[in-house]
Amino acid sequence: VYLSSDFMDEKYFYFIPMLFVIAILGSFIGRKIVDKISQDKFRKLVLFAIFLISLKFIWDYLG
Numbered sequence: 001v002y003l004s005s006d007f008m009d010e011k012y013f014y015f016i017p018m019l020f021v022i023a024i025l026g027s028f029i030g031r032k033i034v035d036k037i038s039q040d041k042f043r044k045l046v047l048f049a050i051f052l053i054s055l056k057f058i059w060d061y062l063g
Contacts, residue, residue, distance in 0.1 A: 034042055 037045075
């Protein structure tokens with residue numbers, strides 16, 4: 001859909017296979033982590049990651 005509608009520039013096409021592999025690996029690693037730690041700890045870890053990312057967005061906006 002994105003490619004046929006020209007939403008993505010051709011210079012970024014080579015990222016698609018790499019991002020696909022990263023998504024598969026991330027899903028696999030995430031499932032392994034969820035099996036090893038409690039749901040509450042995983043939730044706190046995800047919320048902390050979102051907090052750090054939001055701080056980075058604020059920093060970029062102000063800087």
